[in-house]
Amino acid sequence: MARAPLFDIFVIGGGINGCGIARDAAGRGYSVVLAEMNDFASGTSSGATKLIHGGLRYLEHYEFRLVREALMEREVLWAMAPHVIWPLRFVLPIQKGGVRPAWLVRLGLFLYDHLGGRKLLPATRTLNLARDEAGRSLKPEFRRAFEYSDGWVDDARMVVLNARDAQIRGATILSRAKVVSAQREADHWVITTKSTRDGSTETHRARMVVNAAGPWVDQVLAGAMGRNNAHNVRLVQGSHIIVRKKFNHDRAYFFQNPDNRIIFAIPYEGDFTLIGTTDRDFKDDPKDVRISEEEVHYLCDAASDYFKEPILPADIVWSYSAVRPLFDDGASKAQEATRDYVLKVEAPEDGAPLLNVFGGKLTTYRRLAEHALEKIAEVIGAKGSPWTAGSHLPGGDFPVTGAGKAVSELMSHAPFLARGHAERLIRCYGTDARTLLSSAKTAEDLGRHFGGTLYEVEVRWLIDREWAVSAEDILWRRTKQGLFLTPDEVGGLEDYLQAAMAA
Template sequence: MSEHPIYDLFVIGGGINGCGIARDAAGRGYSVALAEMNDFASGTSSGATKLIHGGLRYLEHYEFRLVREALMEREVLWQMAPHVIWPLRFVLPFQKGGIRPAWLIRLGLFLYDHLGGRKLLPATKTLDLRRDVAGRPLKPIFSKAFEYSDGWVDDARMVVLNARDAEIRGARILSRARVTSARREDGHWLITTKSQRNGSVETHRARMLVNAAGPWVDQVLAGAFGRNNVHNVRLVQGSHIVVRKKFSDPRAYFFQNPDNRIIFAIPYEGDFTLIGTTDQDYTGDPKDVRISAQEVDYLCNAASEYFQEPVRSEDIVWSYSGVRPLYDDGASKAQEATRDYVLKVEGQDGEPPLLNVFGGKLTTYRRLAEHAVEKIADAIGEKGKSWTAGSRLPGGDFDATAAASVVVDLIKAYPFIQRHHAERLVRCYGTDAKQILGAAQRIEDLGRYFGGTLYEAEVRWLVEREWAVSAEDVLWRRTKQGLFLTPEEAKGLDIYLRMGAAA
């Protein structure tokens, strides 16, 4: 057992909130450690619909503060990470006699356009689906639609980029390290972690502790802290299916279902369409969450109400499911529970404080982190001013509207790279793609070929710079190349990683 110096801050949880708080705090000069029990973004942060959005439907529940904050964040985050975030237009088909009248939709979209300081994203417009290409995949009963702007994000990459930047700024990042106990001792927190890889145990001391464990936030309070009967979060399961692409148009679709729920159909990884999400309460262990047969049927049926070509279960090439830890506000329906976040500081005078993070969403993670660090400053002293609004995540040091020119520049520097490969590398790594390709002058210089557009040089980068350990880490979180590799190719990557060939 080894012991480390006293940190200002120890963060439990390597999802978007934990990594965002660690990055913000480290950038202000706090000494920070973060422990994630599994891989980064292996829970809620990679199980969402992957949108940077204001939350149009939250207006119906009068969540104006949350929607305004989220709308304002869209362009801030796009500028911060233009490689993993990009703008997307959404088509909302309107049907007479639907659950929401046209005037209500127009009012919501007017507020959506004007509530959040939109500058770069284009405004809402009305479409005639009989003339617009967006109407072609839809049933002919849909003749009118509204088109509005939001954003798309590679969520798992967004998380790992925050972790990387926190480390660059001095934070100690512990991957696959479970917090087994946390107690107050001699004016500090004494935290014990156990490596999930080799079983090694470490103790850490910190002036303040942050519990940002997402769906496990109550489990951490019960397990590591020995508390019983804690119930702060309401777990809501959201599942998604991926099918061969249903439309060639670059726009996404927003569908309103008769049960008042909504789903999206979104262009995904070039060759696919992502359809989701479901909304149902979840009572099991978050690590065991899986899409159910009922959810598959629900998504297929809901999408088939709109698309001319039905969506069938046999069309599904991949599915994923996540659990959202919503703050339990006593709402009667899962889809009505607040998506806002709640930050609570505990600790008597003279005791080292604990900050619990409940709820939150991808779009507002940066503001959540700012508010969390403000509370940290109140508790243990201020060290620096807020700084992340004008910052860039690693690889994102180019203008938000210039991603295409970064691709062109990469192809000029590495003419042996095919365009679709260059586009994927830029969408994953931005300007860091050149570091991955290094001095390569031909495709063979990138090392072993694993399938899709995945080569050894990239896998080595992911192991050495981004904490990737398993084939799942590489194929489904750091990249989405799992959609393009055969089972035999995926097995080859798994054997390569297990043998430590990339170490």
């Protein structure tokens, strides 16, 4: 039997870090395989608060390098993917006698404005909540606020777009392929993957392995590599709730809680408000993470301390929870553990090298990938040079302020689209939306209507181009149309997908 081809790099993990590293490496000319045991972004990378931000609260823990790097990345990523990233203003109400005095918050925001080379995002300003629209939804004791800039991201889409671009640049991308064994054999690795769909196995060979499995990074070391003493990450659960829209403007809120934690309330998918996140240690298997009743009440109570209209558990229309794999730095509290990333290379003289990726966050994934490529170059040789800073993710090749124009152009190309539908397609696919609709000349050409603004032509794109297999892939990661479909409509989509997968 012929031996498997020898690749330069085998990446384990299809979250933002794994896909970012695979994309950067493939763009430099390395031969790359990436394996994800489930769907892309099915873990931590779709369970975040969906912010491209510097991390204002990290300044309290003196994480200046991390904050500066993240602040610098905001506008780089925005230019790279203006369809799935866009600027957002945050309203931070000041409470008399609050946990952080106003002068300290303003000092932090001054640093925030000036640490990271901000160019396009507007600076901090002070609001009179008695006059500003942002005050209408809040209790009357909140009279003053600071307003500052950060960014919003469709996190799961950013992950799959990195995977797509890696594939376009030559990487082999495997979804639902669990790494069950990774063993050194002289100067290379022999990796066995098992399909989580049909149980079939494949053998791969690579000069180097990158373990970017996120919350499962220690499980990979223990299970696939036989290291039972692996303990490098601290798992911290973060949960979010979605309720019907609580305010009518397009800004978000940053709320400070008496326990020193913070939560956000963010406009979400037009008709909803996203509230989160929690911070608590998690000791179980990451695949079993679910929002707890305690977290539900915490988020409802914390938001109700600020909003005039209380938020009750009965108001929740959806929730999600994920585990963040923070590098275990020994902090006593989950919210104090470092959000910085750590890259560790093992390069034995008589064996193939391994790079383990610990921690990281959405905002710094591109820089993490660049740093990973520096490590890779040191042990298997350099190829190419850094290139992602001026690049575009698929569909993102339009100006950062050009989304409105892109929507108008799409409606001119497909005049049968309602504006809301066209806006969502641009926000998901950018300039690729025209390619997605290339065969549609009339509304009937969109094919079967599954509910919301989801039609067969888009479902086929997601199956053929974005590795979608299940209704959950499509409704909650590739799109957020799960918020708009009825249970019967979801069942219809599941039946369609089952038939499509069997064909």
